[in-house]
Each structure stands twice: as C-alpha cells, then as structure tokens.
Amino acid sequence: MTIRRMTVSQALVEFLANQWTLDCAADGTEIRERTVPGMFGIFGHGNVAGVGQALKQFNVENPDLMPYYQARNEQAMVHQSVGYARMHRRRGTYASAASVGPGATNLLTGAALATTNRLPALLLPSDTFATRVADPVLQQLEQPHDIGLTVNDAFRPVSRFFDRVQRPEQLFSIALAAMRVLTDPAETGAVTIALPEDVQAEAMDVPVEFLQPREWRIRRPRPERDALAAALETIRGAKRPLIVAGGGVLYSEAEQQLRKFVEATGIPVGTSQAGGGVLDWAHPQYTGGVGATGTLAANRLAAEADVIIGIGTRYSDFTTASRTVFQNPDVKFVNINVAAFDAYKHGSPVPVIADARETLIELHEQLSDLRIEAEYAERISAENAEWDAMVDQAFAPSGFELPGQPEIIGAVQQASAPGDVVVQAAGSLPGDLQKLWRVRDPLGYHVEYAYSCMGYEIAGGLGAKRGLDAAGDDRDVIVMIGDGSYLMLNTELVTAVAEGIKIIVVLIQNHGYASIGHLSETVGSERFGTWYRTYDTEAKNFQGEQVLPVDLAMNARSYGMDVIEVEPGASAIDDLGAAIATAKASDRPTFIHINSDPLIYSPDGAGWWDVPVPQVATLEATQRARAEYEEQATYQKPLLG
Incomplete structure (x- = not known):
C-alpha cells in the first residue's frame, strides 16, 4: 500500500477535492460533477496553521485542486453554499472553514438553515486542543460539569451529521461517513466535522487510496x-x-x-x-x-x-x-x-x-x-x-409617491428575463412573491422559507450565481431584500465586488420590519417595535415619526457596488424598470434602492397562520385579535391524513 505523509488538514482538503457526485438527468444522460468544488474560509488561530496552510500549499502546487474563496462572515459562507446547492439540485456544495470559538459558532445559523431546507453544506469548524496541553485556550468555553464539552457541540442538534476528529486516524471513517450523508437525498443537510486545532496540524500516514477520485451516486429509489x-x-x-x-x-x-x-x-x-x-x-x-x-x-x-x-x-x-x-x-x-x-x-x-x-x-x-x-x-x-386578474391589478402602477411592494415586484418581473433567478428569504417579500411572482423557469425562484433567515438573501444570491456560473449559465440573479434583512447581513456585497460576481440587488426601503409590523397588527400588538425610528425618551419606545437618517444606498456604494437610486414620485415604477434594464446590461454587481409604502398589501389569498394571541389583555386591539384568532382556530385539524 502506498503511503503519503501529510497533515490531517492536507489529507482532508485533498480528499474533498477528489469527491464526485453521479446522477442521472431527466433526459437519461449521466451527470458527474465535483461534490465540493471549493472552500470558503475565514482564518484565525484555530485554523490558520491547519486548513489555512493546506489551502495555501495546494494553491501553490495545484491551484485547481481546491479553490479557496474569501467571505466576510462565517454565517454567509454557509448561505453561499446553500444557494449554490439549490442551483445544482443538491449535487454539489461548498465547504466552510472557520476558526475556534466565535468563528465556529457564527456557522450555527447557516447550519440550521441548511438542515431545515434539506440542502447540503459542509462545515469545518475548528475546535480546541484535543490534547488539552494548552487549556483553556483563547476563546474556549469552559463547563465545569463537562470539561470535554466545547462550543462545537452546539452543532449536534442543527446538523444531519456531526463528528469530531480527536485523533488523526479517525479522519478516514469520519470523512467517508460525512460524504455519504452529504450526497444522500433523504439525509442531506448540514454536515459538520469539528477539527481540533492541534489535530489539524498533526502528521499522519495516509493511504493513497483514500485520496483517489471517489464517486457518490444520488439514490433515486422507485416506489415499493x-x-x-x-x-x-x-x-x-x-x-x-x-x-x-x-x-x-x-x-x-x-x-x-x-x-x-x-x-x-x-x-x-x-x-x-x-x-x-x-x-x-x-x-x-x-x-x-x-x-x-x-x-x-x-x-x-x-x-x-x-x-x-x-x-x-x-x-x-x-x-x-x-x-x-x-x-x-x-x-x-x-x-x-x-x-x-x-x-x-x-x-x-x-x-x-x-x-x-x-x-x-x-x-x-x-x-x-x-x-x-x-x-x-x-x-x-x-x-x-x-387570480391572474387580481395579480395584474396588483402590478398596475399606482402613481403614488411611494409605491407598494406588489407594484415593485411587478416592475422587477416585467424587466427580468424568463430565466432570471429571484432570491429572497425573509420579511414580507416571501409571502408577496409566492402570491405574485410569475415563475418561468424551474430554477427561477429561490425563496429560502424553511428557515426564513433574515440576511440570507445577498449571500444566498451570491451562492446561486456561483452555481450558475459553474454550470456555464449566464442568467441574472436578482436579490430582492428589505432594509431589515439588509441590515442583518450585507457585507457579502464586498465579496461580489472583490470577485466581480454580477448580482442585482433590489433593496426596498420601508424603514422597519414590514412583515412583522403587519403581523403585529393582526395579533393586536399595533406594530410595536417594528418601525425604524429615533428613540422617544418620554414614551420609552420607537413609535414616533422621526425616521432614521440612514442612507443604505451610500452604504452599498462604500462597498464598491454600482448604485442606482430610484427617487420617490409618480414615475418610481417606470424608473425601477429602467434601473433593472441598466443593471442587466452591465457586467458588474449593481445595487438598486427604492423607497416603498409598507402599508400597501398584496391581494388576500385566504390563508391563515397560527400565531397565538394572548388569552388575557388590557389592550382593545389584542382583545379583538384574540376573538379573530379563536374563530380561525376552529378550522384547525389535529391531523391532516
């Protein structure tokens, strides 16, 4: 048996670079693509000398083996992986490497999102010393009742697979088991391999067989x-x-x-x-x-x-x-x-x-x-x-100074091409898009709504565009996002600029949480805490009229994005359509800013969502909402089947 002397990180990176997914397309042709075509990484003391060194070494010796990509936030790395996986129908995804402590736990939200959506993502969070020779290290969590517990154990409930490489010899079985879950349509989700920082740098004898190309066929079981x-x-x-x-x-x-x-x-x-x-x-x-x-x-x-x-x-x-x-x-x-x-x-x-x-x-x-x-x-x-007539009416420009979200969606729809991909995740947009967006392509609609994660949109859109580019598909990705979600996670715009990844971001500025504001009204909380306003020191709330002097267009411009601002006025919808056309004609990432009226709603689809209302309250609005809630709850069934 031929043996190579390598570190655990070097062996893992080369192993991942040689994993391939096999699948049979609908037309009968066989699809073969890399299961992990690249790796995101943010380096710290937990992984800079392990996975970071391995990526550097391969970048020098064989740059195509495992391409490395920067990110600005660990959570966003996983979001990009999920967006890529969606466009590749779960046949491929990226790996995300993070450092010890906060770097690792920043991956948690992304892990939960991947698992909830049944989409594959490979997470490689660094862990504290397996030898405990340096104990406690910087950023280590200590629990007196369980010394072996680390922050990475938090990945267990949000991962479809979790294991920790405590000894170098464990890498072989762990890596193979991780790949099985990553490529199993019934099991896939977040796959987490925790890597203690000392073990990452340890040398081991690696059988060359472990590093050879290996194929994982997607299971397509027929019904019994x-x-x-x-x-x-x-x-x-x-x-x-x-x-x-x-x-x-x-x-x-x-x-x-x-x-x-x-x-x-x-x-x-x-x-x-x-x-x-x-x-x-x-x-x-x-x-x-x-x-x-x-x-x-x-x-x-x-x-x-x-x-x-x-x-x-x-x-x-x-x-x-x-x-x-x-x-x-x-x-x-x-x-x-x-x-x-x-x-x-x-x-x-x-x-x-x-x-x-x-x-x-x-x-x-x-x-x-x-x-x-x-x-x-x-x-x-x-x-x-x-229903089609109702949508047509909702799309019709109102001529108001501040257009409603339905007509904004209509303008984006009209200016987009049939194959363009719309990306969204949270706020009022997912509900409006599900009602109104007229999907014209199987991959043209990506609304992450299993976890509905605020801040997914830009990173997920980047991942979707990466996935399309990898497949030689030049269609546009249009990210629609509200200011609430934008403020949660917007720094991956820098990634788009750094790599020249063309995405079109349409930011709808409504100065608050439009979705929760509307929900708040229906449950009798009267939009409390949902407006972006200056703090009223007398009323002790944010319910006043003074809008925050926040300029999100300037924020995007500071990242290096091309920015188009649609001014309020009767022509706002026409101007938005022109802005989309300009962005589509460009080869650079473009940010489009438009103000909206959050109180203009989409047509009612006669759906209900169970959000419990207090049984006892002094607010009349809450009392009315409770009566409505009790009426709607009478239609609920304990079982559906």
Whole structure:
C-alpha cells in the first residue's frame, strides 16, 4: 500500500477535492460533477496553521485542486453554499472553514438553515486542543460539569451529521461517513466535522487510496409495489384531487414528469415555497402557491380537495396554513417523499417512500387513462383566471409617491428575463412573491422559507450565481431584500465586488420590519417595535415619526457596488424598470434602492397562520385579535391524513 505523509488538514482538503457526485438527468444522460468544488474560509488561530496552510500549499502546487474563496462572515459562507446547492439540485456544495470559538459558532445559523431546507453544506469548524496541553485556550468555553464539552457541540442538534476528529486516524471513517450523508437525498443537510486545532496540524500516514477520485451516486429509489398500489387506488377514487409540489420535485429534476402527468390527467398543482418553478406560471394546471401565503385559486381548490398528492414537500405550517387549508372532512393524503420522515407527516395513510421523478413516471404509466371531470377542469380554469386578474391589478402602477411592494415586484418581473433567478428569504417579500411572482423557469425562484433567515438573501444570491456560473449559465440573479434583512447581513456585497460576481440587488426601503409590523397588527400588538425610528425618551419606545437618517444606498456604494437610486414620485415604477434594464446590461454587481409604502398589501389569498394571541389583555386591539384568532382556530385539524 502506498503511503503519503501529510497533515490531517492536507489529507482532508485533498480528499474533498477528489469527491464526485453521479446522477442521472431527466433526459437519461449521466451527470458527474465535483461534490465540493471549493472552500470558503475565514482564518484565525484555530485554523490558520491547519486548513489555512493546506489551502495555501495546494494553491501553490495545484491551484485547481481546491479553490479557496474569501467571505466576510462565517454565517454567509454557509448561505453561499446553500444557494449554490439549490442551483445544482443538491449535487454539489461548498465547504466552510472557520476558526475556534466565535468563528465556529457564527456557522450555527447557516447550519440550521441548511438542515431545515434539506440542502447540503459542509462545515469545518475548528475546535480546541484535543490534547488539552494548552487549556483553556483563547476563546474556549469552559463547563465545569463537562470539561470535554466545547462550543462545537452546539452543532449536534442543527446538523444531519456531526463528528469530531480527536485523533488523526479517525479522519478516514469520519470523512467517508460525512460524504455519504452529504450526497444522500433523504439525509442531506448540514454536515459538520469539528477539527481540533492541534489535530489539524498533526502528521499522519495516509493511504493513497483514500485520496483517489471517489464517486457518490444520488439514490433515486422507485416506489415499493404495495405502496404504489395504495397510491394508485386512492388517486383513482378522487373526484377533486390536488397536487402539492415541494422542493423535492426540483431536486429530483422531476418537473418534466410532473408536467406530463398533470397534462394527461388534468390534476391541478399548488406549490410550497421550495416548489416554485415546478411548472410555468401560465400552465393551465398551475394554481400558484398553497397555504398561508398562497393564492386564492390554490387555497380554494385545496379547501375542497378530496385527495392531496404531496410530492417532495415537508408540509410546513405555511404550506398547510397551520392545518386549516384542507377542509374536506374526507380528505386523504398520498405523500410521496424520498425521506420516510416527511412521507409519514400529519398521519398520512398512504406514504410512498421514493424518488419524486421515479414515482411520477410510474403514476403516469399506471394512470394514463385517468382524467378529471370536465366540471372540475372548468373550475380550475375559472379560479386561475380570477387570480391572474387580481395579480395584474396588483402590478398596475399606482402613481403614488411611494409605491407598494406588489407594484415593485411587478416592475422587477416585467424587466427580468424568463430565466432570471429571484432570491429572497425573509420579511414580507416571501409571502408577496409566492402570491405574485410569475415563475418561468424551474430554477427561477429561490425563496429560502424553511428557515426564513433574515440576511440570507445577498449571500444566498451570491451562492446561486456561483452555481450558475459553474454550470456555464449566464442568467441574472436578482436579490430582492428589505432594509431589515439588509441590515442583518450585507457585507457579502464586498465579496461580489472583490470577485466581480454580477448580482442585482433590489433593496426596498420601508424603514422597519414590514412583515412583522403587519403581523403585529393582526395579533393586536399595533406594530410595536417594528418601525425604524429615533428613540422617544418620554414614551420609552420607537413609535414616533422621526425616521432614521440612514442612507443604505451610500452604504452599498462604500462597498464598491454600482448604485442606482430610484427617487420617490409618480414615475418610481417606470424608473425601477429602467434601473433593472441598466443593471442587466452591465457586467458588474449593481445595487438598486427604492423607497416603498409598507402599508400597501398584496391581494388576500385566504390563508391563515397560527400565531397565538394572548388569552388575557388590557389592550382593545389584542382583545379583538384574540376573538379573530379563536374563530380561525376552529378550522384547525389535529391531523391532516
């Protein structure tokens, strides 16, 4: 056996550089791409002499082996990895290396986001000395009841895989196990390998076999015979079936099979946030988003559906409208998911644990003679037509000095190309986009709404653009973000400038937390704490009229971004469209700033979200909200299936 003398970090970096994902595309061609095409890193005393040295050494000897990229925040490194993974349908992701202590824990939010979204990300947080020869080190957490506990143990509940390389010899089994989880569609999420800073620099004998190219084939399990038979029987017995399509349809590259199936049967489709793009918005069977922020068309059909066919969805409370959207007392659920955990959600009596694409192929073959009744088909068409007219009206420029968010979305939509990718995550934009954005491409809609992380947008958009560039795809990425999310994490604009990564950022300035402000009103808290205002020393709150003198356009300009400011006025929407056109024509990252009126809302989609209201309160607004809450809660079901 041939042996090479290397440090643990050198061996890990070279191992990762030689991992490949294999998958079969929808057209039958085989896809082979690097599982970890690059690594982000912010260096400190925990990793500068370990992973940092390894990356430097390979950069000198073989720059293409493991490309290194800078970041300005450890959390943002993981967000970039997730955005990349989304564009590559979970076939690839980046690794993120961080130093001991705060560098490591800064990764935690990103880890939770990746795991919640079922998207792969590899985290390499440094850890304190395994030998404890230097103890305690700078930035080490000490717990008297458990000396072996470190801050990296906080990754255990937010990771799909966690292990710590306490001895060099452990690297082999840990690295291979990590790759298995990273490339398993049923298990993927944050994969964390904690690296004690002394072990990173230790030398070891590495078998050359460990460093050779290794392939990991994406599993595409077909449905079991009995489970498929039960699903077929349930679907055949349906009078008003409805498909709820989630992200699993896209990650399986099953949109073509979905389209063929619904065109043959006429069954309508509603989507979760992650499922946006499975059908073109104008497709006759597409009814839009379903649930709390869904369309009126999808929610009306969902309320009466007698069979729900969930495909690749995790059934979050937004998708189910907190278990209120499916009101047919006899409704049955067929849940198709590669993960058993999701297939059995909400007491489904017909779980099908299988790949979305493989299952849709089987359903299409077995149900080729099935067609919904003409009356139901007419109902679908009528509901879609009514909702489309409402969206057209919402998009129409108002001529107000401060436009509303719906018309801003309409202007961006009109100025964008069919293949452009819109990226969003938090605030009021996800709900408005799910209702209003007319998706025209399978990868054209990326709203991170499993974790809905404020600050994801810019970093996630960078990751998405990296993913597209890696695939030779030059479409534009348009990041839409509110000022609240922008202030949470905006420094990756520097990364865009440093690497010349072209993203278009549309910042909607509404001087506060628009989404929570609206929610605050519905629960009787009267927008308390949601405005960005100067502090009122007498009232002891931030509810006054004096807007903060914050200039976010100047902030973006200071990072080196090209900046276009849309001035308030009757022509703001036309000016926004022109700004988007200018940004698309440029080859540089561009920041567009527009002011909006946060009190102009999107059309109501008749969805509800369970946010408990105090049972006892002296505020009249809260008392009214409680009465409304109790009324809505009567529609909730303890189980869906």
